[in-house]
Amino acid sequence: MFKPHSISLFLAAATLAGCQAVNTTSSGAVGVDRKQYMFSMLSTEQVNQMYAQSYQQTVSQAKSKGVLENNSPVAQRVNRIASRLIAEVKAFRPDAAEWDWDVNVIDSPELNANAGPGGKIIFYTGLIEKLNLTDDEIAAVMGHEIAHALREHGREAMSKAYGVQMATQIGSAVGIGDGSLQLANMGVQYLMTLPNSRSxxxxxxxxxxxxxxxxxxxxxxxxxxxxxxxxxxxxxxPEFMSTHPSSGSRTQALQENIPKVMPLYKKGR
Structure with missing residues (x-):
């Protein structure tokens, strides 16, 4: 049986088992250059396919309810902004330019938006209308969401979940008690998952x-x-914020990095 002080070391090794260190994007002018641990048996294509199914269900449900915006002014506006942003994804990962990008707008009061794995974008009219967003602000939301897709943060989170599950199963097999496992799993969550979420x-x-x-x-x-x-x-x-934890340093970090990208903005105007 493992001694209590060795459990954390065991789980750390088990969690990383089957994972490979990758960097899904180039660093860009803003210098994002963190190694990500991805479960080797969970490919980009698999995650993209899984999300595409969920995405199509959401779009189909919206269409059946008559709330899917197609040619409305707000849909045209969102699609125009999306087209300009998608044209720039190659700066971070060239293969993303070949993704099967799709953009849909749903007429709903929700303050929400999402760009999922593989380039599936959903915007809710409530986010734009209730906050009276400018085109620049819509681009900020959409750019943020597209960045999650480019960095494969969803696949990364799933890889961590697989790692925790693997560690739990292996731990159970060698006789670690349920109470110790629960405590160890909490350690994995708070020491790995939450800090990386902020990252x-x-x-x-x-x-x-x-x-x-x-x-x-x-x-x-x-x-x-x-x-x-x-x-x-x-x-x-807002619902959008529930999956996008805020911190007091967020605005400061953005302001510090704006000078790095201003030359790109002036060039792209």
């Missing part, structure tokens, strides 16, 4: 900032966007 958000902020700038959208809008988002929530943050 992923920072990466999406910075890459999104650069994508918007390259596409000719004012990167300063990223600051006003998050200020609007925070103000809209009050005591209950």
């Amino acid at each position: 992923n958000e920072n990466e999406a902020d910075l890459i999104g900032l650069e994508l918007a700038a390259r596409a000719g959208y004012n990167p300063s809008a990223a600051v006003s966007l998050w200020q609007k988002m925070a103000a809209a929530g009050g005591s209950a943050p």
